[in-house]
Amino acid sequence: MSQKAFQDYYTEDFSHCYGCGRLNEHGLQIKSYWDSDESVAKFLPNKHHISVPGFVYGGLIASLIDCHCVGTAAAAIYKTQDRSMDSKPALKFVTASLKVDYIAPTPLGTKLEIRGKIVEIKGKKIVVDAKVIADNKTCATGNVVVVQMPDSMKIK
Amino acid sequence: MSQKAFQDYYTEDFSHCYGCGRLNEHGLQIKSYWDSDESVAKFLPNKHHISVPGFVYGGLIASLIDCHCVGTAAAAIYKTQDRSMDSKPALKFVTASLKVDYIAPTPLGTKLEIRGKIVEIKGKKIVVDAKVIADNKTCATGNVVVVQMPDSMKIK
Numbered sequence: 001m002s003q004k005a006f007q008d009y010y011t012e013d014f015s016h017c018y019g020c021g022r023l024n025e026h027g028l029q030i031k032s033y034w035d036s037d038e039s040v041a042k043f044l045p046n047k048h049h050i051s052v053p054g055f056v057y058g059g060l061i062a063s064l065i066d067c068h069c070v071g072t073a074a075a076a077i078y079k080t081q082d083r084s085m086d087s088k089p090a091l092k093f094v095t096a097s098l099k100v101d102y103i104a105p106t107p108l109g110t111k112l113e114i115r116g117k118i119v120e121i122k123g124k125k126i127v128v129d130a131k132v133i134a135d136n137k138t139c140a141t142g143n144v145v146v147v148q149m150p151d152s153m154k155i156k
Numbered sequence: 157m158s159q160k161a162f163q164d165y166y167t168e169d170f171s172h173c174y175g176c177g178r179l180n181e182h183g184l185q186i187k188s189y190w191d192s193d194e195s196v197a198k199f200l201p202n203k204h205h206i207s208v209p210g211f212v213y214g215g216l217i218a219s220l221i222d223c224h225c226v227g228t229a230a231a232a233i234y235k236t237q238d239r240s241m242d243s244k245p246a247l248k249f250v251t252a253s254l255k256v257d258y259i260a261p262t263p264l265g266t267k268l269e270i271r272g273k274i275v276e277i278k279g280k281k282i283v284v285d286a287k288v289i290a291d292n293k294t295c296a297t298g299n300v301v302v303v304q305m306p307d308s309m310k311i312k
Contacts, residue, residue: 016206018213026204048182050172051250052309057174058251059219066215094207095214099255105309153208153261 005031006039006071009085014092019067030064032071032116039072039116045108056106056134064114065130065142066098072116073126073146080121092149093126099143106132106139124148161187162195162227165241170248175223186220188227188272195228195272201264212262212290220270221286221298222254228272229282229302236277248305249282255299262288262295280304 007020007030015021020030032041041064049060074093078085106112113133120127130142163176163186171177176186188197197220205216230249234241262268269289276283286298 014208016209018205018207019215021206024204024206026202046182048180049174050177050180051174052170052248052305053172055309057219058254059175059215059222062218062222062254062256063213063215066218092208094261095258097255097257098214098218099253100218101253102251105250105306149208150261153211 003033005033006075006085007031007067011090011092014090017067019063020071028060028063028067030067030071030114032068032075032114034075035115037117039068039075041068041071041114041116042111043114044111047108050108054105054108056108056112058100058102058140061102061106061132061140062098062100062142064112064132065100065140066095066144068114069116069128069130069142069144070095070146072118072128073144076118076121076126093146094149094153096125096145096147101141102139103141104137104139106134110134119143159189161189162231162241163187163223167246167248170246173223175219176227184216184219184223186223186227186270188224188231188270190231191271193273195224195231197224197227197270198267199270200267203264206264210261210264212264212268214256214258214296217258217262217288217296218254218256218298220268220288221256221296222251222300224270225272225284225286225298225300226251226302228274228284229300232274232277232282249302250305250309252281252301252303257297258295259297260293260295262290266290275299
């Protein structure tokens with residue numbers, strides 16, 4: 001995809017996240033994009049992202065869902081305000097809660113597709129549903145409640 | 157602690173997990189123990205396990221809760237059967253669902269304590285509650301449904 005990922009619009013101080021920060025060289029560097037009214041990210045797990053031989057680690061799946069949904073929530077809020085994601089003031093979001101249902105074992109060695117869909121926007125709270133697809137099969141679903149970053153996390 | 161961790165009893169083919177496998181050199185190698193009727197694991201996040209500067213990545217917190225609760229569920233089942241965790245046949249468990257509520261930002265740079273408590277054992281399903289404590293403050297809570305490993309994940 002040639003378009004810029006949601007996460008590539010994040011301000012520098014917000015780009016160290018292990019899941020999706022472009023400046024975290026040890027991190028997963030998840031990249032999310034709009035695909036019509038849904039969002040999509042693709043990710044090829046590393047060999048060490050294993051649970052039991054042949055299958056992906058559930059904590060990685062939770063991480064993919066988490067960052068993809070936070071990115072989707074951020075992008076959706078900018079969209080509702082009819083603003084570009086690099087316009088000021090920057091809006092920052094964090095996860096309030098994360099629920100993952102592991103429906104089927106996720107095979108290791110194939111690129112995963114993580115799809116997100118906005119369920120609700122209510123003030124500073126955004127609810128996003130997600131699914132993780134491997135080889136055209138949904139292996140996990142997620143539901144993430146995203147909120148604007150609290151003052152206690154504000155970067156000085 | 158001098159006692160052996162739950163995960164150190166896992167069979168070799170079940171010890172590659174990114175979260176808690178003793179044989180995964182790139183993994184987190186989470187170690188869980190009984191502490192009276194609760195279970196406990198301690199984990200010092202790495203500097204790159206960051207969300208925003210000063211705070212721990214939520215996907216790591218989800219991973220810690222996940223593996224700690226699966227380990228706790230396994231240990232509890234062996235306990236109810238009055239068997240050592242290295243007795244045969246080996247019982248293997250996986251996560252069916254994972255819920256994490258992020259209550260407060262989790263500071264980076266301090267050792268985290270993950271505590272687990274069995275809520276319910278019903279047939280092959282075990283429900284475990286967890287909390288993640290940093291500097292004596294609960295920063296996240298978790299609820300994990302653990303099930304016996306399905307045949308589709310069986311290692312040949």
